[in-house]
Amino acid sequence: MPEVQEHPKHPGGGRKYGAYQMEIYKDGLLNNKLPTVTTDPSKLQEQARKFLGIRSFNYVAGGAGESATMDANRLAFRQWKMIPRMLRNTTHRNLKTELFGHQLESPLLFAPIGVQSIFHQDKEAGVAEVANEIGVPYILSTASSTPIEDVAEANADGVRWFQLYWPQDDEITISLLRRAKSNGFTVLIVTLDTWTLGWRPADLDNAYVPFASGIGDETGFSDPVFRRKFTEKHKIEIEENILLAAREWEKAVFSGAAHTWEQLALLKKEWDGPIVLKGIQHVDDARMAVEAGVDGIVVSNHGGRQLDGAIGSLEVLPEIVDAVGDKLTVLFDSGIRTGADIIKALCLGAKGVLIGRHVCIFSFRFLFPYYRKLTSMTRPFVYGLAIGGKQGARDAVRGLLADLDQSLGLAGMRTIADCNRSMIRRVQYGGDTIANH
Numbered sequence: 001m002p003e004v005q006e007h008p009k010h011p012g013g014g015r016k017y018g019a020y021q022m023e024i025y026k027d028g029l030l031n032n033k034l035p036t037v038t039t040d041p042s043k044l045q046e047q048a049r050k051f052l053g054i055r056s057f058n059y060v061a062g063g064a065g066e067s068a069t070m071d072a073n074r075l076a077f078r079q080w081k082m083i084p085r086m087l088r089n090t091t092h093r094n095l096k097t098e099l100f101g102h103q104l105e106s107p108l109l110f111a112p113i114g115v116q117s118i119f120h121q122d123k124e125a126g127v128a129e130v131a132n133e134i135g136v137p138y139i140l141s142t143a144s145s146t147p148i149e150d151v152a153e154a155n156a157d158g159v160r161w162f163q164l165y166w167p168q169d170d171e172i173t174i175s176l177l178r179r180a181k182s183n184g185f186t187v188l189i190v191t192l193d194t195w196t197l198g199w200r201p202a203d204l205d206n207a208y209v210p211f212a213s214g215i216g217d218e219t220g221f222s223d224p225v226f227r228r229k230f231t232e233k234h235k236i237e238i239e240e241n242i243l244l245a246a247r248e249w250e251k252a253v254f255s256g257a258a259h260t261w262e263q264l265a266l267l268k269k270e271w272d273g274p275i276v277l278k279g280i281q282h283v284d285d286a287r288m289a290v291e292a293g294v295d296g297i298v299v300s301n302h303g304g305r306q307l308d309g310a311i312g313s314l315e316v317l318p319e320i321v322d323a324v325g326d327k328l329t330v331l332f333d334s335g336i337r338t339g340a341d342i343i344k345a346l347c348l349g350a351k352g353v354l355i356g357r358h359v360c361i362f363s364f365r366f367l368f369p370y371y372r373k374l375t376s377m378t379r380p381f382v383y384g385l386a387i388g389g390k391q392g393a394r395d396a397v398r399g400l401l402a403d404l405d406q407s408l409g410l411a412g413m414r415t416i417a418d419c420n421r422s423m424i425r426r427v428q429y430g431g432d433t434i435a436n437h
Helices: 019-031 044-049 054-061 068-078 123-134 148-154 170-182 224-234 242-253 261-270 283-292 313-324 339-347 380-410
Strands: 080-082 097-099 102-104 108-110 138-140 160-165 188-191 275-280 296-299 329-332 352-355 424-426
Touching: 019 380, 044 054, 044 380, 054 380, 068 080, 068 313, 080 339, 108 123, 108 138, 108 380, 123 138, 123 148, 123 380, 138 148, 148 160, 148 170, 160 170, 170 224, 170 261, 188 261, 224 242, 261 275, 261 283, 275 283, 283 296, 283 313, 296 313, 313 329, 313 339, 339 352, 339 380, 352 380
Parallel strands: 108 352, 138 160, 160 188, 188 275, 275 296, 296 329, 329 352
Antiparallel strands: 080 424, 097 102
């Protein structure tokens, strides 16, 4: 990891993320320079829209079905309120935490986001580079538009994990695991909820899925086992028929055939390191994860992009933490929008939070039909990437970290360990929604 930036009078405090706020004000005052990426989460989506084609925008902004799961994610956060404490020594915060043996500067992780080349040419390697720079672990998606090896090179000194879209072909699966491990990826994130794609109208109406044309297939196209199997079957190289190769790779990773708990034995045998299951929503599945002997879970509904009508992830987080939080590491994903949201997830027991493609639509159509639909989705680093390349991704996440840092102190907490349920309360306001800008 890069050298930790410490306050000279408060050693051990880690990076001073909140200082980014004063950096912005200073640039404005002295250099007449405004932030490249908006700091307002309610405006981030619309800013990014200007930089993306309709297909790329719909791919990142769209969800499953009528977006009811997206609504649920946001509503779940709005029903929890922090109860700030005063006259506490929170001037200098410490966001450090530990996950799977890694001493981390904060509880944030770059979520695994595929096909980043459709957002900006800097794509995965560029984001992995800035993840190292700002001290946030980078999770590489199987659906990457950059080979595993190139991302590892860009993130050479950083903490990096590998997310697996689990092929049904065991030989290909083993090849991917070995490549990731040999390139310094230390934790395996196994996504369970995407063995087939959800019903996503924004993509369907444009008849667009990037994988079909070979975009986001680079993990497969660069894999020696997949290449050998493709050549043996079709008597040509991948480059001679990209569309055919894309169909073959799609069948491998989005096969339409679900895996079972028993098949985890293969991953445990072939992966030397922590294994984390992503997509857990039911407390019984969390208990089964413990029985399966994995090291962690991610409470997630894929940001509302897979099963429409699913429960908001934050809604089930407390019961899952109560059931298994002392037996494995519980991470959280889906719906994070602000620093306050991160604090709420941590107070409810999450040990780390994935940020990236988090969907935050909130609509009152199911409560008050006459209300205008208020929409705000934020995928901080993806939208930042679209707006300003890898530096835009960096600024978006720096802003989220600064918000977390400042909000933690204002709430009366100094460290991540201070985040507990006594600092929040569930309050159900029927008319609680996002600010209308």
